[in-house]
Amino acid sequence: MSDALFDLGGQVAIVTGTSRGLGQYLARALARAGADLIITSRTLDSLAEFEKEIRALGRRVVSLELDVTDEQSIDKMARDAEAAYGQIHILVNNAGCNRRKLALEVTWDDWNTVLDTNLRGSFFVAQGIARGMTAQGYGRIINIGSVTCVAGYAGLAPYGASRGGVRQLTMSLAADWGKYGVTVNCLAPGWFKTEQSRVLYEDEGWVDYLTERIPLARPGRPNDLDGAVVFLASESSRYVTGQTLLIDGGISTGALRALPKSK
Helix, strand or coil: CCHHHHCCCCCEEEECCCCCHHHHHHHHHHHHCCCEEEEEECCHHHHHHHHHHHHHCCCCEEEEECCCCCHHHHHHHHHHHHHHHCCCCEEEECCCCCCCECHHHCCHHHHHHHHHHHHHHHHHHHHHHHHHHHHHCCEEEEEECCHHHCCCCCCEHHHHHHHHHHHHHHHHHHHHHHHHCEEEEEEEECCECCCCCHHHHHCHHHHHHHHHCCCCCCCECHHHHHHHHHHHHCHHHCCCCCCEEEECCCHHHCCCCCCCCCC
């Protein structure tokens, strides 16, 4: 298969929420595949070191402020992105948050914060960038979901609702924008160690419990997402839209340890 199918040279990608965590890994993968970048965070200072890293890879990079819960911030980011590069070819909707609480303890503020960031933010950022993509007749939008798109977990009610919504949103936008040459897909990681989930991985018993339920017998590593994000951003996925790609080691199969042998 030709490497050209995965070559992002000449492409410009926006990756939201790149001050830390998986957002940085996704942005690195796109840069290594040849894309120039726009990286975003609510504070520019938090992007300074990562911007240097991307430049060291030989790629152009622009840092922009973005609060995905603020309409004016989204509009300004979209305008500034187009002013910086002219055309945007790829959007990775990564910015997100979580408040891990049992359902009886969730407050209105918890619910609104998580849904406004993960679901409403994903829609309006996609809308803002898709205006240019639909006009130019080309675009790749990758919404970041989670295994909670398809599975329920205690203590994650607002988060799971938001990620399930992102999955449905992905299908709706794919149907809306396909005629303009814009594909929309959802990349859904399983259990990865990030800043949001770091405290869980400090509990060895919990890690053992989790690992027993993953057919590939380990939690995810950030670079496990590299190939998937490049695939969805590239020409190799030109006939793929409205799909959710689970990168979860198989935990969504519902796997358990081997059952005892029959007597």
